[in-house]
Amino acid sequence: MTMEELREYVRARVRITPSGCRNWTLCLDKDGYGRAFVASFPETNRAHRLSRIAFHGSISDGLVVMHSCDNPQCVNPVHLSLGTQLQNIADSRDKERGGAYFYSGQENPKCVIDDDGVRRIRTLKRSGMTHSRIGAEVGCSKTLVTLVVTGRRWAHVI
Known part of the structure; x- marks a missing residue:
């Protein structure tokens, strides 16, 4: 599958919301993240990661894809950025999305x-x-x- 075909695959499987999120319309996992199974990308099964690859290129080892919109269903490449797991945890805590887990x-x-x-x-x-x-x-x-x-x-x- 070419990158253009991958972008079309992602575009065809979203619903655009008033907030600008592009919500994945296929399977969701237990955490609410879109699931995608593309043979050309067997190591990537979360739709937001696949979208990030399709529109911005590969994801370096040790990096995670973060949502600026805090919507796990969203695959809008404008809402997705790369960061470390520590940055993702800090972002979650700063936005008070982590619940009691983050407070000692x-x-x-x-x-x-x-x-x-x-x-x-x-x-x-x-x-x-x-x-x-x-x-x-x-x-x-x-x-x-x-x-x-x-x-x-x-x-x-x-």
């Missing part, structure tokens, strides 16, 4: 303990109390107690 500690709206609770968990553990009992006393799960005690969560709290 007390900033996370889903947190069940605060910094004082973390300190209390560590003190109770040093006194020999079991994780289950600490969780019951502090008001969190045994799993969270284990994560705090092992330093896999709330490690920033001294």
